[in-house]
Amino acid sequence: MSTAAAIPSVGKARPLKVPAVDDRTLRTGLRVIAVKRSSVPRAELRLRIPAGMVHDSGDGVRARLLPDAMLAGTKDRSSVEIARELQRLGASLAAHSDDDDLIVHAGVLEQNLKPLLALIAETLTEPSFPTDEVAVARDRIAQEIIIRRSQPSAIAAEALDARVYGRHRYGRPLPKPDAVRRIGPGPLRTYHAQHVGPRGSSLVIVGDVSPSKAGDLAEEMLGSWRAKVSSAAPAKPTPPPTHLPVLIVDRPGALQTNIRLAGRWLRRGEPDFYALALAHIVFGGYFSSRLVKNIREDKGYTYSPGSAVDHRRLTSTFIVAADVGTEVTAPSLLEITYELGRMTLMPVPQDELDAGRRYLAGVTMLSTQTQSGLASYIDSITSAGLGIDYLRDFRANLERVTPDDVLRVASDYLSPQNLLTVMVGDAGVIRRPVETLGPVELTKAR
Amino acid sequence: MPKTRTTAIPIERTRLDNGLRVVFAPDRSSQAVFVSVYYDVGFRSEPKGKTGFAHLFEHLMFQGSATLEKGMHDSLVTGNGGILNGSTRNDFTNYFEMMPSNALELALFLEADRMRAVRLTPENLQNQVDVVKEEILVNVKNQPYGGFPWLYLPMALFTTFPNAHDAYGDFADLDAATLDDAAEFFDRYYAPANAVLAIAGDVDPDQTATLIEQHFGSIQARPAPPTVDASEAVPSEERRVVHPDPHAPQPAIAVAYRVPDPIAEFDDYAATVLLSSILIEGEASRLYQRLVKNDRIASHVSGDVGLVAGTFEVRGPSMLHLAAWYPGTPDPDRILKAIDEEVASVADGIDAEELDRFRSSYTAEYLGSVDALSQRGMLVAAFEQQRAHAELINEIPSALARVTADDVSRLARAWIQPNRRAVLDVQPGGHA
Numbered sequence: 001m002s003t004a005a006a007i008p009s010v011g012k013a014r015p016l017k018v019p020a021v022d023d024r025t026l027r028t029g030l031r032v033i034a035v036k037r038s039s040v041p042r043a044e045l046r047l048r049i050p051a052g053m054v055h056d057s058g059d060g061v062r063a064r065l066l067p068d069a070m071l072a073g074t075k076d077r078s079s080v081e082i083a084r085e086l087q088r089l090g091a092s093l094a095a096h097s098d099d100d101d102l103i104v105h106a107g108v109l110e111q112n113l114k115p116l117l118a119l120i121a122e123t124l125t126e127p128s129f130p131t132d133e134v135a136v137a138r139d140r141i142a143q144e145i146i147i148r149r150s151q152p153s154a155i156a157a158e159a160l161d162a163r164v165y166g167r168h169r170y171g172r173p174l175p176k177p178d179a180v181r182r183i184g185p186g187p188l189r190t191y192h193a194q195h196v197g198p199r200g201s202s203l204v205i206v207g208d209v210s211p212s213k214a215g216d217l218a219e220e221m222l223g224s225w226r227a228k229v230s231s232a233a234p235a236k237p238t239p240p241p242t243h244l245p246v247l248i249v250d251r252p253g254a255l256q257t258n259i260r261l262a263g264r265w266l267r268r269g270e271p272d273f274y275a276l277a278l279a280h281i282v283f284g285g286y287f288s289s290r291l292v293k294n295i296r297e298d299k300g301y302t303y304s305p306g307s308a309v310d311h312r313r314l315t316s317t318f319i320v321a322a323d324v325g326t327e328v329t330a331p332s333l334l335e336i337t338y339e340l341g342r343m344t345l346m347p348v349p350q351d352e353l354d355a356g357r358r359y360l361a362g363v364t365m366l367s368t369q370t371q372s373g374l375a376s377y378i379d380s381i382t383s384a385g386l387g388i389d390y391l392r393d394f395r396a397n398l399e400r401v402t403p404d405d406v407l408r409v410a411s412d413y414l415s416p417q418n419l420l421t422v423m424v425g426d427a428g429v430i431r432r433p434v435e436t437l438g439p440v441e442l443t444k445a446r
Numbered sequence: 447m448p449k450t451r452t453t454a455i456p457i458e459r460t461r462l463d464n465g466l467r468v469v470f471a472p473d474r475s476s477q478a479v480f481v482s483v484y485y486d487v488g489f490r491s492e493p494k495g496k497t498g499f500a501h502l503f504e505h506l507m508f509q510g511s512a513t514l515e516k517g518m519h520d521s522l523v524t525g526n527g528g529i530l531n532g533s534t535r536n537d538f539t540n541y542f543e544m545m546p547s548n549a550l551e552l553a554l555f556l557e558a559d560r561m562r563a564v565r566l567t568p569e570n571l572q573n574q575v576d577v578v579k580e581e582i583l584v585n586v587k588n589q590p591y592g593g594f595p596w597l598y599l600p601m602a603l604f605t606t607f608p609n610a611h612d613a614y615g616d617f618a619d620l621d622a623a624t625l626d627d628a629a630e631f632f633d634r635y636y637a638p639a640n641a642v643l644a645i646a647g648d649v650d651p652d653q654t655a656t657l658i659e660q661h662f663g664s665i666q667a668r669p670a671p672p673t674v675d676a677s678e679a680v681p682s683e684e685r686r687v688v689h690p691d692p693h694a695p696q697p698a699i700a701v702a703y704r705v706p707d708p709i710a711e712f713d714d715y716a717a718t719v720l721l722s723s724i725l726i727e728g729e730a731s732r733l734y735q736r737l738v739k740n741d742r743i744a745s746h747v748s749g750d751v752g753l754v755a756g757t758f759e760v761r762g763p764s765m766l767h768l769a770a771w772y773p774g775t776p777d778p779d780r781i782l783k784a785i786d787e788e789v790a791s792v793a794d795g796i797d798a799e800e801l802d803r804f805r806s807s808y809t810a811e812y813l814g815s816v817d818a819l820s821q822r823g824m825l826v827a828a829f830e831q832q833r834a835h836a837e838l839i840n841e842i843p844s845a846l847a848r849v850t851a852d853d854v855s856r857l858a859r860a861w862i863q864p865n866r867r868a869v870l871d872v873q874p875g876g877h878a
Contacts, residue, residue, distance in 0.1 A: 092807075146695050147696065288524045301580070370818050371817055
């Protein structure tokens, strides 16, 4: 019987095929970016309009409801007629608001791209906000909010946002279900008129269609969308505060504690961004990271710990997350702090850095291998003000980073001193052990 | 009817002397490869007293081999730009990596390496029992609607152990797992003859067949265990289970009906998929219009045909399932009455126009889903494992195209009836 072979060597990765792009800005201000990918006879669309939660000067109810309500009927079609037309076209159409934007996601059989664009134009320019449809949408969303706020991860996200962003609109909690149930068509109509327009908006089309043809179709079907909206950009939030006590949100009887740490981060494309991105990967950004090896694979404290970066339009925030067994809450925080400290004090060995670099370049390529993935990727970099050259140069920019670069940026951005901590768990059990590591502040879940 | 749009994904296959089946779905326009191994072992293979063992064992397959230390498998994949995972389902356990195609041979080496000899140590077993328990806490026990309905609904609908036990595992069973159990499980189920290796994406099948022979050919042949027969009688009366959920803020209901066999009665099974769409899928569906829009007694309704493995990736008994979330006090009968009326209306007959719309929509979504290399690779592997017919990936649109309005009504009459279903009545409250 033969013995196991040696580990095969891996050749150099092929250069990323960067697709040709048709990038045009219509006279109305709408930017249209079209890319060909003919893997299946379909097209994917992402339309992004600066009308998300940060633009809502009230409690956020209007921004939260508008996407659903906008697709729920037009001057000429009821919601069920829209749904049936989408089925006939082999299309899907949905919308939601994130912190910054109202985002329309659509997909369609390639031969029906034009009628789908026509339908999208109709929902943008002539939504009718039928009273009964608004009532259905607000009931559904109120229910979603009730369910979401019963999830420990959502409680943790809300508490973290409040701690990180303070009084800025990014830190605002989810709207109250009662406030959602009270809203009628009037305020939605007004919010739509004030915020939904082509200026500052972008449309990405990726599919089995030539870029220039897709661009022409978008221009033909959406060129007459001309709403004038208030374009005041919201103020930037101040950097997250530091040197705060650990905030414990009490959830009596909880079986796990949701631990979150957060701090400021660099914007994509800034000179030190690539070094910092690699620091995050090595620390907790993938399965072979230090954090996963330590508190999952070595100690079994948690199922899926990790770090992530939340890029919003006005700021970027680093987040460390671990949902751990209640009894190992303080030990987990100790290990997280230890791994952060290691990143800030000692250089990352060259082979560990190289592995992180290959991982980040590889998964970036993998994420662009479908129409849907490529559309989402281009949409994401477009919304950050970046062009396709960001994707083209990404690997080369990672390759320039040295261990010294990583140490320099990590010693600032990953320093435990510069992060704040929030945890959702059973305060009766976790408070005393956590207090042995530092001061604690206690609050109740809302 | 317009011409059916489908895919033309090329399929090639080979088989090694030790029984390993190999299937290729090449696409040279991609820069990535998706490599997966499907072992013919799943929830339905678990013996009594060993609930959750198939999933626990999946975790152990990531804990090192005779040649590789714990953690090296992961770091070789991710450190060369790839992603990896595994999952345990009703009729299979799969392992996969998606990598830049220059790393294809590495992926083959890694899968062959752990198929040859997994590393089983007391430390790894204890560590992964702990990790799996945390996984169950985060996904089920510490979560509103945790495991609803995918974990609990089969437990209500089915009665025989292979179909009806807790697939995630009882904590006592997990704690009782021993290294001997694991060694025996590996020996029995992880034989090359009990596995399918599937490779999708940027791959040359001829060249790669040579590499596969090099890496897998020397793994010792062992007989494949007999295929699990999980068939069981269809219920003759409604089964109702009250499911208290201490974390849930509002009531919910899930309903499951038995359906024709996914393989032996494939055409009827495909028709049931469209019946399910007409009832449940999207805003044009019967139950959305009835429950959410007109009666306004539910805030959300969803459902499908299949098990947690998916719609077509199942070999044993399957189901049509739906779930609805609603405000107020628990009142499942009000929801069930509306469901029964809508099903009766479909059973009385539907327009071809309605069927065509749902078919067009389902087909377009299906084509979108197989754009992802991972989805292509997984469907091809499961179809080869369960049906020796990877080509089914290209044939689903035409199978749906053959379904008639009469088929849909006939299946609603025959299968979607109160005495053939189980109801899970989720009651919120209790203490957290």
